[in-house]
Amino acid sequence: MLDTIMERADQIRELGPSNEALGKLDDKAVQILRESGAIRLLQPKEYGGLEVHPREFAETVMTAASLDGSTGWIVGIVGVHPWEMAYADPKVREEVWGEDPDTWIASPYAPMGVARPVDGGYIFNGRWQFSSGTDHCDWIFLGGMLGDEDGKVAQPPRSLHLILPRSDYEIVEDSWDVAGLSGTGSKDIIVRDAFVPAYRTLEYHKVVEGIAPREAGLTNPTYLMPFSTVFPLGISAAVIGIAEGALHHHLAYQRGRVQITGTKIKDDPYVLYAISEAAEEIKSARLALLDNCSRMYDKVAAGQTPTFAERAAGRRTQVRAAWRAVQAMNEIVVRSGGNAMRKDNPIQRFWRDAHVGLAHAIHVPGAVYHVSALTDLDIEPPQGPMRSMI
Secondary structure, three states: OHHHHHHOHHHHHHOHHHHHHHOOOOHHHHHHHHHHOHHHOOOOHHHOOOOOOHHHHHHHHHHHHHHOHHHHHHHHHHOOHHHHHOOOOHHHHHHHHOOOOOOOEEOOOOEEEEEEEEOOEEEEEEEEEEEOOHHHOOEEEEEEEEEOOOOOEOOOOOEEEEEEEHHHOEEEOOOOOOOOOHHHOOEEEEEEEEEEEHHHEEEHHHHHOOHHHHHOOOOOHHHHOOHHHHHHHHHHHHHHHHHHHHHHHHHHHHOOOEOOOOOEHHHOHHHHHHHHHHHHHHHHHHHHHHHHHHHHHHHHHOOOOOOHHHHHHHHHHHHHHHHHHHHHHHHHHOOOOHHHHOOOOHHHHHHHHHHHHHOOHHHOHHHHHHHHHHHHOOOOOOOOHHHOOO
16 A cells, blocks of 8 residues: 555645645545545455555555645545444445445544434434545544433433434535645534434444444454544544655755855754754654554454553553654754745645644643543543543
8 A cells, every 4th residue: 555655656745735725635636545545444345445454554644644744634534434434334334335335434523413312313413623535525424412302412421423424414615724734625514403313323432442343243453443542543643644744855955955154954963963853753753653553453453452541541652642743843844944934845834734733632632641640540530521532
């Protein structure tokens, strides 16, 4: 897969400005991803997918993101949805992929809607932000809260993942006007009184606790990994890949650059120090993310289920890896000179993309670090929002 992406590297790189100008991926970029199979890495073999080790998925995301941030982000976000669809009800999997196994699925999972129970399913309403790549998807995963008879959130709260076809939701145009990752087209979604059959839903607690894939009879370790490891993996990998792209363009730009003082970069020990430090930090971020992924895979492959404390530590590694890469990138971007901020210099786009990617809720360190430290101290973290990303 990496070889296929690299064969099209020049095309992916050149489409970056077009993606940004369009506010979504250029159709040419989408075609490259379809032809490469990048979105089908985690899709079941039953539908022609590749069922790869999630490490290979992350490496592909990083490579694509190093060429263009928005393209890599779509590989990381849209590319992870086949992983969850693998253990959804067979009937909905056939609806999604039966006629076209290359059908793309969007999200978000944030529980911004309410699903009111009715005979055979739910009446669903809500509005969601940040549906990356949604213009190119025909189905969507949406997070929702179980409602009562009046359509209010039932108590105690229960979260669902609901699967809807394109005909059941509205994409809000012009709802993605942002400073970075503009090419992801991460627009708002509205659902009004859509009927969602029960077989098109997944109980969130069964997803996050790893119950759902086991109930579905899946045995490939790829599908037995924790949701809180696999879902953030593509997002964090995209951010690290973007930092790698910034480093690549920084080096290309600095090779022949002469500062306003007349000093060539190759003769400036302070910039050279920053380059080496940033290169090592970004590489370390990559290795930490991949190592965390492999350790989780090896654990489930050995027939074990990661504990909550292990999942929390894994999330800490993901968050820290993303921050580490972006902080390292900042050190070299500020040493690239004012011309690096011109719109025709890709350094500034990678810099903006990385910061918007780091702002994703998956990368907020507060609760993750808090919970991870508590578990390290053998203290059970309280139930509630603090545990929601773990």
